[in-house]
Amino acid sequence: xxxxxxxxxxxxxxxxxxxxxxxxxxxxxxxxxxxxxxxxxxxxxxxxxxxxxxxxxxxxxxxxxxxxx
Numbered sequence: 001x002x003x004x005x006x007x008x009x010x011x012x013x014x015x016x017x018x019x020x021x022x023x024x025x026x027x028x029x030x031x032x033x034x035x036x037x038x039x040x041x042x043x044x045x046x047x048x049x050x051x052x053x054x055x056x057x058x059x060x061x062x063x064x065x066x067x068x069x
Contacts, residue, residue, distance in 0.1 A: 017024045026042055029035075035043075 019025075026038060029037060
C-alpha cells in the first residue's frame with residue numbers, strides 16, 4: 001500500500017511504521033481516505049467486526065427492554 005498522506009514529522013519512528021506496510025500503515029491509509037487500496041481480507045475483517053458489534057448492540061437493546069418491563 002502506498003501511503004500518500006504526510007505523516008507528522010514530530011512522531012519518532014512513524015515514517016518507519018508506515019513504510020513497513022503493516023496494520024499501522026493500513027489504518028493510516030483509512031485515515032487518509034485510501035480505502036480502495038486496502039487488502040480485501042482487511043476490509044472483510046472490518047466488515048465482520050461491524051456486523052458483530054451491531055448484533056451485540058441489538059441483543060443488549062433487547063435485554064435492556066426486557067428488564068424494564
